[in-house]
Amino acid sequence: MRQDAVTLERFYAAPLGxxxxxxxxxxxxxxxxxxxxxxxxxxxxxIPILDAFGQAPSRIVAGxxxxxxPVVWDYSGRGNAxxxxxxxxxxxxxxxxxxxxxxxxxxxxxxxxxxxxxxxRITAPEGRIVLAASNRAGLWSRATRTPFGHGxxxxxxxxxxxxxxxxxxxxxxxxxxxxxxxxxxxxxSAAEGWETIGRLVAPGLxxxxxxxxxxxxxxxxxxxxxxxxxxxxxxxxxxxxQRRERH
Numbered sequence: 001m002r003q004d005a006v007t008l009e010r011f012y013a014a015p016l017g018x019x020x021x022x023x024x025x026x027x028x029x030x031x032x033x034x035x036x037x038x039x040x041x042x043x044x045x046x047i048p049i050l051d052a053f054g055q056a057p058s059r060i061v062a063g064x065x066x067x068x069x070p071v072v073w074d075y076s077g078r079g080n081a082x083x084x085x086x087x088x089x090x091x092x093x094x095x096x097x098x099x100x101x102x103x104x105x106x107x108x109x110x111x112x113x114x115x116x117x118x119x120x121r122i123t124a125p126e127g128r129i130v131l132a133a134s135n136r137a138g139l140w141s142r143a144t145r146t147p148f149g150h151g152x153x154x155x156x157x158x159x160x161x162x163x164x165x166x167x168x169x170x171x172x173x174x175x176x177x178x179x180x181x182x183x184x185x186x187x188x189s190a191a192e193g194w195e196t197i198g199r200l201v202a203p204g205l206x207x208x209x210x211x212x213x214x215x216x217x218x219x220x221x222x223x224x225x226x227x228x229x230x231x232x233x234x235x236x237x238x239x240x241x242q243r244r245e246r247h
Contacts, residue, residue: 001067001108002065002067002068002108002151003045003068003104003108003147003150004067004068004069005045005064005068005069005070005071006069007147008045008068008104008147009071011146011147012047012048014183015183015185015188016146016181016182016183016187016188017048018188019179019187019188019189019191020048020146020177021048021049022191023176023177023179023191023192023195024048024049024103024132024176024177024208025048025049025051025052026052027174027176027210028049028052028053028101028130029052029053031130031172031174031210031212032053032099032128032130034053034054034056034057035053035056035057035098035099036056036057037056037057037058038057038058038098038099039057039058039059039060039096039097039098039099039124040053040057040059040060040061040097040098040099040100040101041060041061041062041063041092041096041097041099041100041101041122042060042061042062042063042100042101042102042103043063043085043100043101043102043103043105043119044064044065044102044103044104044105044106045064045068045103045104045105045147046062046101046102046103046104046105047062047064047071047073047082048103049101049103050062050075050101051075051076054076055076057099059097060075060081061081061082061083061097062075062081062082062083063082063083063085063090063092064082064083064084064085065084065085065086065087065105066084066085066086068084070084087109087110087111087114087115087118088111088114088115088118089118090118090122092122093122094121094122095121095122095123095124095125095127096122096124097122097123097124097127098123098124098127098128099127099128099129100119100122100123100127100128100129100130101129101130101132102119102129102130102131102132102133103132104147106131106133106152106154107133107134107150107151107152107153107154108150108151108152112162113162113165113166116162116163116166116168117166120166120167120168120215123215124215125215125217126214126215127214127215128171128212128213128214128215129168129212129213129215130210130211130212130213131154131159131162131163131210131211131213132208132209132210133153133154133159133208133209134148134149134151134153134154134207134208134209135153135154135155135156135175135205135206135207135208135209136153136154136155136158137155137204137205138153138175138177138205138206138207138208139180139181139205139207140177140181140207140208141153141207143181145181146181148177148181148207148208149181154209155209156173156175156204156209156211159173159209159211160173160211163211163213167215167216167217168213168214168215168216169213169214169216170211170212170213171212171213171214172211172212173209173210173211173212174209174210175199175203175204175205175206175207175208175209175210176195176206176207176208176210177195177206177207177208178194178195178197178198178199178202178205178206178207179191179194179195179198179207180194181207
């Protein structure tokens with residue numbers, strides 16, 4: 001059972017959620033830059049980090065599961081950029097998106113392999129995806145008061161195996177969210193410091209594992225990278241103010 005959008009929005013509107021979105025948005029822009037001229041899709045509940053790309057992408061869409069309920073996201077003043085979707089059939093043509101980010105999507109998917117196969121269909125040839133999932137070994141997967149403490153957590157190896165078996169070639173992987181899942185000013189105001197220390201002291205214990213892969217027609221089973229995408233974690237600039245509504 002998926003979490004509802006109201007719960008997710010409340011979390012990301014609070015100081016802890018804002019710190020989380022800054023860390024993850026910074027990680028995504030480190031991986032993909034500003035995605036200038038590209039078509040970008042966010043699946044699950046990726047809205048909190050999509051604003052980090054600004055207006056550089058040619059198209060940006062948030063695909064929100066039906067179970068979340070209707071959500072309106074006004075992207076950079078362009079109007080509503082959300083679409084309600086199902087896991088096994090998404091209302092997009094083949095090869096539509098150059099970049100796909102999955103956040104709060106994989107952990108609660110009924111059939112992860114079928115879900116990934118549909119993502120493969122709508123991703124452009126040589127397009128890239130990032131699966132961002134709660135880390136099985138991290139503290140955040142046990143924090144049930146956050147969105148990361150629900151559903152099925154994943155290890156880096158599990159994500160890489162899933163991608164390799166789904167005709168994606170893993171290109172890089174990294175971790176994020178080393179700060180403890182505590183809504184205190186000491187944690188939320190020093191998010192970057194927690195990331196730096198955590199990466200040095202316990203590199204495998206970040207709350208979220210991110211694995212990037214490229215769409216291939218044929219992918220070698222077991223292929224993939226184990227090194228982090230970047231050595232330096234950058235906190236993204238605050239996203240522009242946005243308004244989300246439910247009807």
